[in-house]
Amino acid sequence: MIDKVTELILHDIQIGLLAPGAWLKQIDLEQRYRCGRPEVRRALDRLAQKRLVAHVPNRGYHVYRPDGRQEGEVAEIRILLETGVAGRIVTAATATDIALLERLAAEFVRLMADGTTLELYEANLAFHHHLLSLCGTQELVALVAEIRQRTSATPVHQWTTRARIEQSAREHDEMIDAVRQADGERLRTVMTRHIRQQDR
The missing domain is CATH 1.20.120.530 (GntR ligand-binding domain-like)
Known part of the structure; x- marks a missing residue:
């Protein structure tokens, strides 16, 4: 399930539905991809390791904006x-x-x-x-x-x-x-x- 959620988020980043700099609210992602918070959190952590999203402590995750x-x-x-x-x-x-x-x-x-x-x-x-x-x-x-x-x-x-x-x-x-x-x-x-x- 985590692989599937990761791929879904990645796909939406690549096609521009989740734009560079956009904040990713976990509750919105849970509803969008019909999954639980642990799956969303682990998927975001994976994408952060690949530098596709960025994690800001105490604020959350946003789509990475390359310079x-x-x-x-x-x-x-x-x-x-x-x-x-x-x-x-x-x-x-x-x-x-x-x-x-x-x-x-x-x-x-x-x-x-x-x-x-x-x-x-x-x-x-x-x-x-x-x-x-x-x-x-x-x-x-x-x-x-x-x-x-x-x-x-x-x-x-x-x-x-x-x-x-x-x-x-x-x-x-x-x-x-x-x-x-x-x-x-x-x-x-x-x-x-x-x-x-x-x-x-």
């Missing part, structure tokens, strides 16, 4: 981890893997026109999960997923403008092309730009 410094540092850690396996990704990728990446990238583009922000966010995660999983190290994939949660994962903060969303879609295509060409250096370059959300 620019932390977001920048997390991006740099992701770059080190994700680009560090670019060579392994391009070596391991099969035609089937590339075809799946193309379908995931196409779904992202489709949702730009027809989907919700949350659907777009989840499509982006699916693309990156599959790309990174090609490195063959599932512990790395899990570690990157955990690190991504340390900054604002709320979809509305993922992309600041429509132009940035469109650029992300183009970068997905560039990453696929680099994998298709077995060009690890190009993949590293595009991944770095993509993670930093840099303009060309």
